[in-house]
Amino acid sequence: xxxxxxxxxxxxxxxxxxxxxxxxxxxxxxxxxxxxxxxxxxxxxxxxxxxxxxxxxxxxxxxxxxxxxxxxxxxxxxxxxxxxxxxxxxxxxxxxxxxxxxxxxxxxxxxxxxxxxxxxxxxxxxxxxxxxxxxxxxxxxxxxxxxxxxxxxxxxxxxxxxxxxxxxxxxxxxxxxxxxxxxxxxxxxxxxxxxxxxx
Amino acid sequence: xxxxxxxxxxxxxxxxxxxxxxxxxxxxxxxxxxxxxxxxxxxxxxxxxxxxxxxxxxxxxxxxxxxxxxxxxxxxxxxxxxxxxxxxxxxxxxxxxxxxxxxxxxxxxxxxxxxxxxxxxxxxxxxxxxxxxxxxxxxxxxxxxxxxxxxxxxxxxxxxxxxxxxxxxxxxxxxxxxxxxxxxxxxxxxxxxxxxxxxxxxxxxxxxxxxxxxxxxxxxxxxxxxx
Numbered sequence: 001x002x003x004x005x006x007x008x009x010x011x012x013x014x015x016x017x018x019x020x021x022x023x024x025x026x027x028x029x030x031x032x033x034x035x036x037x038x039x040x041x042x043x044x045x046x047x048x049x050x051x052x053x054x055x056x057x058x059x060x061x062x063x064x065x066x067x068x069x070x071x072x073x074x075x076x077x078x079x080x081x082x083x084x085x086x087x088x089x090x091x092x093x094x095x096x097x098x099x100x101x102x103x104x105x106x107x108x109x110x111x112x113x114x115x116x117x118x119x120x121x122x123x124x125x126x127x128x129x130x131x132x133x134x135x136x137x138x139x140x141x142x143x144x145x146x147x148x149x150x151x152x153x154x155x156x157x158x159x160x161x162x163x164x165x166x167x168x169x170x171x172x173x174x175x176x177x178x179x180x181x182x183x184x185x186x187x188x189x190x191x192x193x194x195x196x197x198x199x
Numbered sequence: 200x201x202x203x204x205x206x207x208x209x210x211x212x213x214x215x216x217x218x219x220x221x222x223x224x225x226x227x228x229x230x231x232x233x234x235x236x237x238x239x240x241x242x243x244x245x246x247x248x249x250x251x252x253x254x255x256x257x258x259x260x261x262x263x264x265x266x267x268x269x270x271x272x273x274x275x276x277x278x279x280x281x282x283x284x285x286x287x288x289x290x291x292x293x294x295x296x297x298x299x300x301x302x303x304x305x306x307x308x309x310x311x312x313x314x315x316x317x318x319x320x321x322x323x324x325x326x327x328x329x330x331x332x333x334x335x336x337x338x339x340x341x342x343x344x345x346x347x348x349x350x351x352x353x354x355x356x357x358x359x360x361x362x363x364x365x366x367x368x369x370x371x372x373x374x375x376x377x378x379x380x381x382x383x384x385x386x387x388x389x390x391x392x393x394x395x396x397x398x399x400x401x402x403x404x405x406x407x408x409x410x411x412x413x414x415x416x417x418x419x420x421x422x423x424x425x426x
Contacts, residue, residue, distance in 0.1 A: 034233075113223050130342040155419070
């Protein structure tokens with residue numbers, strides 16, 4: 001367990017059970033609500049849809065345009081109904097990175113549940129004021145000439161980064177590109193590594 | 200409100216700590232909290248803005264000492280007790296009962312009766328639950344120079360402290376959305392345009408900026424004045 005999750009007092013677990021049992025008794029929630037909600041997040045979402053959209057955008061310029069201009073229509077191609085997403089594109093001149101300083105806003109339907117670090121005070125406090133230092137800690141060195149754009153998700157829009165296609169992938173198909181696309185690259189704290197470098 | 204949740208630009212939290220092979224939940228109770236919260240939002244026991252404001256009102260030292268889902272639990276119970284859905288007393292009593300009888304199973308309750316397929320919570324998927332039709336043309340256009348209001352509300356707001364009284368430029372028009380500052384306080388929706396505003400990092404942080412950097416925030420129209 002990381003620092004963000006010290007051992008939890010049994011009290012908290014008991015209090016959660018107490019709250020759940022009261023809500024069930026009062027008829028506010030059904031006994032299967034938790035399983036249905038969480039099952040959906042654990043099984044049906046995840047970085048898969050985001051990665052598939054990125055891979056398709058890399059091989060299909062028309063799809064890339066659609067993803068950037070009308071993400072709802074672009075995501076519908078993967079069977080997802082989601083119209084709150086803005087996709088921002090990394091280029092040789094611009095690197096994008098996403099945060100929510102006030103809470104933990106994150107595009108769950110395309111990226112899955114957020115990692116603990118994304119929701120942690122160090123990331124939320126620092127990436128807006130010293131993005132270059134934070135990205136360096138993630139192993140990402142951004143050239144001085146390149147502009148960093150930090151997207152602080154302050155409203156009900158969500159952000160996903162379209163990373164640059166790594167060199168050495170020119171011969172790969174859309175299907176072969178999908179597994180290269182990482183969650184961290186779509187948050188903007190990493191580049192997609194070249195498969196030649198990965199080995 | 201100016202509490203510790205509004206931490207953009209603060210110093211002293213140290214390096215970003217990542218966890219290898221992080222599980223989705225670290226404990227069964229975290230999974231329950233997550234499921235309960237989305238169930239409660241969907242059942243309209245409270246709205247997302249009320250929930251966020253419930254977390255923001257945690258005592259700052261306690262907020263920082265809590266894990267993520269402990270903060271959720273605190274925000275949920277705060278709002279549920281304020282709305283009278285459950286009382287502090289019955290929650291305390293039930294918690295003590297479970298601690299004394301850890302193996303007791305809670306009373307059985309009905310599963311979702313009708314058998315209709317579960318719909319994902321409106322806050323995370325589907326057609327945008329906070330978008331509203333435009334009632335009037337937006338006040339600002341692409342490229343307009345704006346300055347954010349310098350406000351210090353005790354109530355809920357989505358204008359972070361680091362971006363108050365700052366100059367920016369309208370970068371995108373997102374359409375009309377429910378206003379959280381009203382919706383968190385049972386004041387109705389007060390829908391209004393939301394803009395993506397671009398701030399030069401130097402206008403926010405001054406000389407400490409490390410290089411070419413810009414901040415983008417999605418801001419409601421009443422946060423903005425013509426520059």
